[in-house]
Amino acid sequence: MTEYTPITEMGPLDRFTYRGTNWVPVDYDSKEYRFQKETDHRFETRISHAEIRQALKNETASVHYNFHTKTETKLRHLVGDKRVDDFRARDVAIARFHEALILRYEQHCAETGRKLPRSEKLAGLLKKWSLEIQIEAQELTEQDGTKRKTRCDASTSFYNTPSVRSFNRHFREYMSCGRDVRALIYRRNGPGFRNAKVECAESYAIWLEEARNYASRRKPSKAKLLRDVHARIAEENKTRVGKAPLITPGRKRFEALIDAMDEFEVVAGREGLPFARAQFKPKMDSYDSERPGERVEMDDWNADAMTSMQACGFWQALPKALQEYLIENPQRIWFCGAVDTSVNYVLAMKGGRNPSSALIVDTLEMVMTDKTHIAKLVGAKTPWFGVRPEVVYTDNGPTYIADATRDAFLMCKIALTRPPAGQAWKRPFIESLFKTLARDIMMFFDGRTFSNVVEKNDYSAAENAALAVDEFINLVIRAICDIHHNRPSARLNNLTPHEAWVQKTKTYRVRAMPGRHEKRHIFGVTKERVIDSAGVTVHGIPYNSDALQILRRKDGWKKYKVRTHRNDLSAVSVFTGEGWLTVENRISMPTNISLAEWYLAKKDLNRRNGAKSEANLPIMYEAINVMRRAGTSAAMRAGISLHTLRPEEISDATDQLFEGRPFTEEDKFDEVNLHDDEIAYDPLHDGYVGPQGGEFAGPATSEEIQESTTEADTYSDNNDDEPSHFGEIE
Structure with missing residues (x-):
């Protein structure tokens, strides 16, 4: 049985408003209505009866009956959309008095059976009717226990009887406006403005x-x-x-x-x-953004690390020498953040020494990355999601109008919008975020500090300062994940940003984040390499394919552009002249090894072998596993440290380190499997920090103690190696 849809009553004199556009019904049949646009009758549309009923039910459409009639048009011109209650009470009472006179005149004509001329002969009847109407009204008010207020100098509380001329004017206006009492309401508030006169x-x-x-x-x-x-x-x-x-x-x-x-x-x-x-300034904090990623705002925040550490209780736990060093050498951090306006969800927070286009590009990549591993690194219990934005709103700073920044947004297929300078209220969410971080969130961490920085008193003050700043950045990120994302908001119907994000991503379709190949194409570092029989070798890793060898046979010993990404060494992209060709590695390297891990593992291999020409893949993987157990690997892949090298810098630093024989498949004589990150115990992750000392390093087994002793003996024999930019492996 088919469902019956009733037909909504509308005519050519009515107005049908649908999705903000006004239409005039012209014709209809059993299935649909035909409409013409109210402002231009050349435009027509057809809407089915079912769609009209659903729109009326959802209040996305409305019907204004008799909108185009002469009486409605005149009344709309006189009083607009005001109701009777919108006028002053005395003016309404006078209008109802004049209406009563008109009704009494019509009653007299009906009783006598002839139309009484509205001439001077009507003056006597108007006085009589006026007195009768007001006496009846006064008796009714006295019965109700109320009495109309009068002026102290008025001799009577009665209204003046209108003249015949005024009565005729009231009669015409009342009838021409469809017998609506609003046409009789006094609409002037005085004699009006006099002509401006300048005496001198x-x-x-x-x-x-x-x-x-x-x-x-x-x-x-x-x-x-x-x-x-x-x-x-x-x-x-x-x-x-x-x-x-x-x-x-x-x-x-x-x-x-x-x-x-x-x-x-x-x-x-x-x-x-x-x-x-x-x-x-207008308050622009109610943008109509519903879908995650529909509108994202980015901005910079200059934070004085020392002042912020004192505000959140981190400063008091630092050694005296470190405090003195930070006072003499202030550490300032530029945070670049991104906020999704649909649920006030922080998509990225990246720290740097100075604002630059490189910092913005790194923040953009962070926006389009699932950051759960970063949340796990800093000890947060809430996952941290990402999305590919549709539109990003920024200011007009030099870093945002730089060519590198605009090219990155262009390659990501993200619209970049910059409101006029000096109008920060057009980016209210990101501005509010920085104020919240500086005022509200950091106070929740009073007395809660990371213990590893405090315990490393035997290091230099400069190294401790860098570590302290890194720990402060971790603190900010954890505050975002566990406090800001879990704070109920009235704007979200008392949901938290995390709950609203999960709910909306299930309801709306969101843009897919770029994969590893697309990220390499957008954010990768480009080098030049020659194709040989082993393909191309980058960082000691051979990459080869049949298509690459065909290119070699065609052009010979020619240098090609090779693009790599710092967080994925499993493949590279080679520019063939017509496009980019993806080439996989030939040593079965998994996809989760970063360039920083590979760099430190190679240094560890050189330390063990004593010769840079030796290559041993199992030892490399073993060193990477050690770093992952210590949490160093996750920190490097997250890239949240200020003293972490830029991708271009570390890529150049590996050129000499990986000179010599590249790694091959035969080097895997003792295969070692890579493990997932097993971040070392940190008391802050459990919300507890005690006095300084080694008892808070977590329980350690006898095997771990023996392993750490053996590694310490091994490293102590090689003190002549050049220091790593990333710190030594412990």
């Missing part, structure tokens, strides 16, 4: 000049300016011998000149332009 142009110019002094930083009062203009005119009149004297203004007229000034100009002159901008 010279006097008026002095008045205006003195009135404009009200918008001054001296903040004079209106009374003082009035005294000044009187004194100035009196001084001018002394010199006007034989001329008409200038005129002094009255208080009301002079204050009217001041009140007519632009309010923004007055506040800017008295309080300053920044104060005026802040007071009169």
